[in-house]
Amino acid sequence: MEPTMHDVARLAGVSIKTVSNVINDYPHVRQQMRDRVRAAIAELGYRPNLSARGLRSGRTGVIGLAVPALSENYFAELADAVIRAADTHGLGVVVEQTSGDRERELQVISGGRLRLTDGLLFSPYALGQADAEALNTGFPLVLLGERIFGGPTDHVTMNNVASARAAVEHLLEIGRRRIAIIGAEADPTIDTSSATLRVAGYEEALAAAGVELDPRLVRMAPHWNRTAGVLAVRELIASGVPFDAVFALNDALGLGTLRALGEAGLRVPEDVAVIGFDNIDEGRFSMPSMSSVDAGSKQIARDAVALLIERIEEKGDRRPPRTVQPGFEIVRRESTGFPGPATDAVPTI
Template identity: 60%
Template sequence: MAGAGTRGAVTMHDVAAKAGVSVKTVSNVVNDYPHIRPSTREKVQRAIDELGYRMNLSARNLRQGRTGIIGLALPELSLPYFAELADSVIRAAEERGLTVLIEQTSADRQHELDVLTSERRQLTDGLIFSPLALGPDDAAALDVSYPLVVLGERIFGGDWDHVTMNNVDGARAATQHLIDSGRRRIAVIGAHAGETMGSAALRVLGYQTALAANGIPFDPDLVVEGGLWHRATGAACVNGLLDAGIEVDAVFGLNDALALGALHALHARRIDVPGDIAVVGFDNIEDAAYAAPTLTSIAPGREQIAATAIDVLMERIAGSEEPFRRVIADFTLVERESTAV
């Protein structure tokens, strides 16, 4: 009799016949049903491997009332951090058999609200959402009927899972690194006036905390406001500082795009980095390793954020009723040439 491989796609019936078990047992194994004897699971898995069986995810999702698609809503894919975060989320999702539908909100409040109520939510089993424009008054909008994981710092509290980075301690570590290298006139670029929550406010707080811990007076002239965290903003912030004659021996860009813009402006003025002014960023995007000089940066745990967000969302999709969680990713300081002593 011809083997299963010559008759087309391998089925559960083929696996069951080879393993000497029922089709229901094979189904329980591939769907990871917990109450199966280890010896039976091993026998079925061996048959799956030998036959090259691949589960029909579409059929399984249909039976379970799922699409196998999750949403990912990000502010701006032209910003390197969000582009790399999207890549990390997609890869983590693919490893778990999921497809990602990406939506860009442009950091616009109405667009962010629309994402939460969009008809596209009928196409997705859950949503990973990184808001920038929503504030505390919008918290009720996150009370949705589908699984939701929030990224970032814009919303605190509430009945949803929240995965974020350690902005305060990361910024404190970046500033402490500059202080340890002998810098005392440390400018921070990209601050947002009046912001009490969000990445800018938290990272400035970390900067101020490091200054205070080292007995360095806080100078408001060294905190430079910036709008969108783009390279052009970073260059403009540094040029404004230097044109005003403010003494600076280090620059902390609140993200790497700002820091890369700062490097460009300093290079254009023929100011030596790090000899005259050291520069550090935040996010550890790929470009940081290829800048000239290479850029010291805080790596905020992007892969951990992506994988955790996917896993938590999958648990909610599967019906988990565990208490909602707030997960803070680990960070590391990646030292490169821009702060070398």
């Protein structure tokens, strides 16, 4: 039989009320008593009834995370980082995949798909700037990504322009001047997206270095995945336009780029240097290992969870929406001529 609260109280030598107070983290319990109850819970493997606890406190101890696609490495790693960050606060996470579908995203922020959660971290794909007011929900919500700016919620986003500029400056520093960019926005009417912001950083870096922008080196990609990277670079090679470097707007496109260059017999970095964006784990194991922009995804997860917890615990007047941008760094690896072990800083599970 599953251990009960009575069993915990008996083993700890305290009242059931004290056990309840410890489980609900009431502040007036003495530390010695708290430690005894927690030790008894651990020894018995007791699991509190979260549903009953939620009814009493008005909270479930669970937050939601809605992302477009867990099959994409960036979002899978983001989900992992959010779960780890939430766990340090004693929170569980329910992950919802929206598949970038507008109706599903609207259902998520209406509360229709993530019931029994205390708040939501939301990374939209189909919703855009015109949908900012739709984020004015009746529950705590923190926005992630670059689809909507200046909305009514806290927002954690990358410094896309500056970090993209730094990536191109890295290529310029190693002597490259014919720098192609893979993953530009195919829809020119979209002025707020990761693609348009990163292309702006690319253009800034070229202008500052006095390098003329060649529109033929700006390549679109309908999706930011490996296949799109392969196809875009194959087309670039077939066009005959000379290039000596590629800035891929995410690492999946970068991995596709490495594949297409290898197929064509082009050496990396001798013939073409390559840098990606996001610093996903897979880039450390490609051949050659891929340089990338680490735009602070782990810090984004920590900041987003912290902001959401503040909103969940908020009482009285609401503070104005806040925008947070973590720092970034250029991770130099073999694809831009910086030899080193592909398995640098392997994380432990």
